[in-house]
Amino acid sequence: AHQRGAKIICLIHDLSSFRNKSLTPHEEIMRLNATDVLLTHNHMMRQWLSEHGCKVKMIDYEIMDYLHGESGEPHEPVAGNYSLFYVGNVSFKTHPYLRKLAEIMPDRDIYIYGHHPDTEEISKYNNLHYMGIVSDRQIIKSHMGDFGLSWYGESLDDGVGRIGEYMSYNNPHKISLYLRCNAPVIVWSKAGRAEFIEKEHLGLTVNSLATLDEKLKKIDYKEYRHLTDNVRNINAKLKSGFYLDQALRQAIDYLSVSST
Structure with a gap:
């Protein structure tokens, strides 16, 4: 060239x-x-x-x-009782934190979309729901879950392991997918996109998922609506x-x- x-x-x-x-x-x-x-x-x-x-x-x-897919509407959750959703590799071997997260917040629903499910293990948790392999267009239009979770690796606490460490440097495409869903996002506080999420008020940044349940309980309906209004503005930019x-x-x- x-x-x-x-x-x-x-x-x-x-x-x-x-x-x-x-x-x-x-x-x-x-x-x-x-x-x-x-x-x-x-x-x-x-x-x-x-x-x-x-x-x-x-x-x-x-x-x-994230150009394609028609945007859906934000959920109307019960304040404090917010559910989560995750899209990607849902294998407990690759991301054992998913199992740990289900264990520490048994009363909070977690919807997981993607490949390599440990279906027998997933069935042991009443709050963990495997939704199958679903197209991104369909997820954007009618996903389950109030907050999109962007987390990788082994630990609930930080970027442990090769994939977990990479969170510090990359912009996961799934964050854009969640925002196209009009859903606020949850990311590690040291992740590459944490600064952007905080600046635009698009969700939560946490040092550890072990503290997530308590943080979600403190978010009232007005604050959730404020987050989704901000997300809607970014959604339009991503689509364009x-x-x-x-x-x-x-x-x-x-x-x-x-x-x-």
Whole structure:
């Protein structure tokens, strides 16, 4: 592309050197340094890349857009009695925290959508409901659950293990899916998107899921409505491609100035 006079803007979806170790950091940085502008998830990822030798211009695109699917309506929950939903790999082997969470909040319903279910184990918990493998369009339109849960790894407390640690650096696409559902989200307080969630008042950031039940009990109906009103505003932006468009404009402006 460079030989033909083109400029390269690279949008990062995942870092292979970090998530699945299919590349070393050096191998990945070598490839990324061959581009002209990198669109990075957040300042944490940008800092990690810089520390590992990335030299090109980096621009955060804040959150992944989610263009398709018709938005549903926010739920009308009973204040304090909010339910949760999680979309993704629901295997207890990969995410044992799901089992632990069901155990510590037995009176709160948790709806899980996705693949690799331990159906026999799930059936042991009256509050854990496996909803099957459902298209994102259908989830957006008619999901169960009042708060979307974005959590990875083994522990209720923090980013333990390779997948859990990656929470600090990436913007999970499922957060965008939850927001398209008009649902407030729950994320780890040190996650890459925690700052965005707090700034826009889109849900809860917690140090540990062990404290979640008490936090949910304190949220009254007015506060929940305030969260869903904020979510609805971000929902419209995600559906329109606002965040990618904004990042691309910055990248193009930078390339225009740097080439003169």
